[in-house]
Amino acid sequence: MSKPTPILELKSVTKQFEFGGERIDALRDANLSVAKGEFVCLIGASGCGKSTLLRIVAGFEEATRGDALMWGMPINGPAPNRGMVFQDYGLFPWLSVRKNIGFGPTSRGRPAKEVKDTVERFVSLVGLQRFADAYPHQLSGGMKQRVAIARVLANDAEIVLMDEPFGALDAMTRERLQDELLEIWQRTGLTVLFVTHSIEEAIFLANRVVVMSPGPGRIDSELKIELPRPRDVSAQDFNEIRRDLGLRLHSHHARKAA
Amino acid sequence: MSASTDITPLAAASAPAGAPAAKGRRLRELVIALAFPVVVLGAWHLATYGRKYSLVPPPSEVAKELYDLAFGGIYDDAYSGTLYVHLIASMSRVYGGFALAFAVALPLGLMIGRIPIIRKLLDPTLQVLRPIPVTAWLPLAMILFGLGPRSAFFLVCLGAFYPILINTIFGVRSVDPRLFEAASMLGCEGTAQFFRVVLPAALPAIFTGVRLGLGFAWVVIVVGEMTGVQTGLGAIIMEARQLSRTEIVISGMIVIGIAGFISDRLVVLLGKWLLRWSPTHV
Numbered sequence: 001m002s003k004p005t006p007i008l009e010l011k012s013v014t015k016q017f018e019f020g021g022e023r024i025d026a027l028r029d030a031n032l033s034v035a036k037g038e039f040v041c042l043i044g045a046s047g048c049g050k051s052t053l054l055r056i057v058a059g060f061e062e063a064t065r066g067d068a069l070m071w072g073m074p075i076n077g078p079a080p081n082r083g084m085v086f087q088d089y090g091l092f093p094w095l096s097v098r099k100n101i102g103f104g105p106t107s108r109g110r111p112a113k114e115v116k117d118t119v120e121r122f123v124s125l126v127g128l129q130r131f132a133d134a135y136p137h138q139l140s141g142g143m144k145q146r147v148a149i150a151r152v153l154a155n156d157a158e159i160v161l162m163d164e165p166f167g168a169l170d171a172m173t174r175e176r177l178q179d180e181l182l183e184i185w186q187r188t189g190l191t192v193l194f195v196t197h198s199i200e201e202a203i204f205l206a207n208r209v210v211v212m213s214p215g216p217g218r219i220d221s222e223l224k225i226e227l228p229r230p231r232d233v234s235a236q237d238f239n240e241i242r243r244d245l246g247l248r249l250h251s252h253h254a255r256k257a258a
Numbered sequence: 259m260s261a262s263t264d265i266t267p268l269a270a271a272s273a274p275a276g277a278p279a280a281k282g283r284r285l286r287e288l289v290i291a292l293a294f295p296v297v298v299l300g301a302w303h304l305a306t307y308g309r310k311y312s313l314v315p316p317p318s319e320v321a322k323e324l325y326d327l328a329f330g331g332i333y334d335d336a337y338s339g340t341l342y343v344h345l346i347a348s349m350s351r352v353y354g355g356f357a358l359a360f361a362v363a364l365p366l367g368l369m370i371g372r373i374p375i376i377r378k379l380l381d382p383t384l385q386v387l388r389p390i391p392v393t394a395w396l397p398l399a400m401i402l403f404g405l406g407p408r409s410a411f412f413l414v415c416l417g418a419f420y421p422i423l424i425n426t427i428f429g430v431r432s433v434d435p436r437l438f439e440a441a442s443m444l445g446c447e448g449t450a451q452f453f454r455v456v457l458p459a460a461l462p463a464i465f466t467g468v469r470l471g472l473g474f475a476w477v478v479i480v481v482g483e484m485t486g487v488q489t490g491l492g493a494i495i496m497e498a499r500q501l502s503r504t505e506i507v508i509s510g511m512i513v514i515g516i517a518g519f520i521s522d523r524l525v526v527l528l529g530k531w532l533l534r535w536s537p538t539h540v
Contacts, residue, residue, distance in 0.1 A: 058439075058443060059443070060439055060443075077442070078439070078442040078443040079443070079445070080443070080444060080445040082443065083443060083444075084439070084440075084443050086436060086439075086440070088436060090434075090436045090437060090439065090440040091440075092437060092440070092455070092458070092459075093459075093535055093536065093537075094458040094459070094461070094535045094536070095535070096535075103441075103444050103446070103454075104444035104445055104446075107441070107444055107445045107446035107450060107454065108445045135534070135535040136535075137535070137536070137537035151444070152443075152444075155444050155445065
């Protein structure tokens with residue numbers, strides 16, 4: 001199988017922060033290549049730089065050294081083709097579900113008729129027809145996150161960046177949203193870069209898991225997940241991968257302690 | 259389980275509360291709210307009724323005066339039936355001064371909140387001017403604007419200015435940074451971000467400033483009308499004191515209280531509609 005052109009490429013990206021007069025590497029020499037349509041999970045303990053990496057791709061942060069490229073072009077600030085889904089939703093509380101989803105298309109000056117059609121399409125894609133005129137504070141966490149996903153998709157995002165999007169949800173809602181996300185991903189051919197600290201979530205969702213380690217934050221190793229979908233979290237091969245990833249994650253702690 | 263957690267918040271919000279129970283509760287609240295003024299009125303009546311030559315009239319006298327002030331036909335003196343003239347004069351100063359304060363404080367607050375150089379330029383001066391009470395401005399206002407309505411207007415404006423300014427600055431500065439990130443990744447940048455994110459996000463704080471400012475405008479009106487104007491509730495209160503017409507003084511106070519209360523209720527209603535999206539303003 002020939003390798004497709006990467007939609008996203010990081011070339012020895014380093015991000016330093018000033019901390020108490022000292023320079024700290026939040027991310028050191030990260031290399032990553034993501035093909036169009038891939039579902040990549042970044043996993044690691046806190047402080048491993050996984051959120052920093054995501055924020056550099058989003059354009060919220062600038063790399064201190066190295067190149068972050070989308071379709072071979074340097075990433076220069078946030079842009080609609082890289083949509084971010086935040087753990088704390090980041091919805092506009094003064095806008096209804098419809099208007100939140102329509103925010104991007106409206107901002108980009110799409111004609112009203114087109115915005116309306118787009119909004120209706122994505123409202124039903126995430127199953128929020130009954131709540132389309134509700135305000136965010138009237139929604140549950142799971143519904144808010146559906147709006148956040150729809151908002152990014154309605155804006156023609158090619159890559160969806162997700163920063164522990166289901167971390168604040170209860171287990172049941174979380175599982176349902178994972179299923180829905182996979183369904184949307186399979187239907188639309190999106191590219192997803194998904195940060196999580198749950199090994200199980202990473203294996204359940206990803207084509208490829210990128211393991212990161214802290215102090216300084218860096219990419220440790222990668223693992224292709226080739227289990228057939230839908231995946232069974234209690235299957236034996238699932239558990240073998242879980243053990244493998246667990247060892248990779250824990251070996252850093254051991255190394256650090258030594 | 260997740261289905262129920264998904265649906266409850268909205269269902270609970272839209273479910274009508276038992277109507278008769280709500281009515282009974284509102285009636286009880288009204289009775290409790292009226293109990294205290296009734297007791298005060300009773301005590302006032304007992305302390306003042308039947309004393310000739312007392313400077314403090316009983317409540318019944320005040321009620322009579324209030325009626326005469328509003329409709330005339332009882333005393334037929336210089337004040338009879340003039341209430342609306344004074345009320346309108348005061349209201350025009352309150353709302354006029356407030357409107358001017360709003361028109362200056364809102365854009366100024368937005369700029370101080372968003373543009374660092376303007377903040378550095380103006381904020382220190384404003385912080386020093388802020389603790390100066392409106393009453394301390396009175397003599398200077400009379401020197402600058404002369405005796406008359408212009409001084410009153412200026413003082414009311416000053417009273418309403420700071421609450422609006424301070425709250426607008428606060429609102430603009432405390433916008434969740436996450437919303438800026440969300441807006442820019444959705445393609446909303448620069449000036450558009452100001453109108454589509456900063457302004458609506460700051461609206462609850464701006465509204466608080468408006469409410470406080472309008473309240474202050476009513477508070478300041480008496481001081482403002484001490485500057486030698488002929489009409490206005492503050493003017494007749496001061497004038498009636500010199501004539502020892504205490505019942506007019508108290509009538510004027512009651513009218514200011516009621517007008518300020520109604521004005522505040524209207525602002526609250528407006529705010530409820532404007533901020534219907536905000537969980538903290540419902």
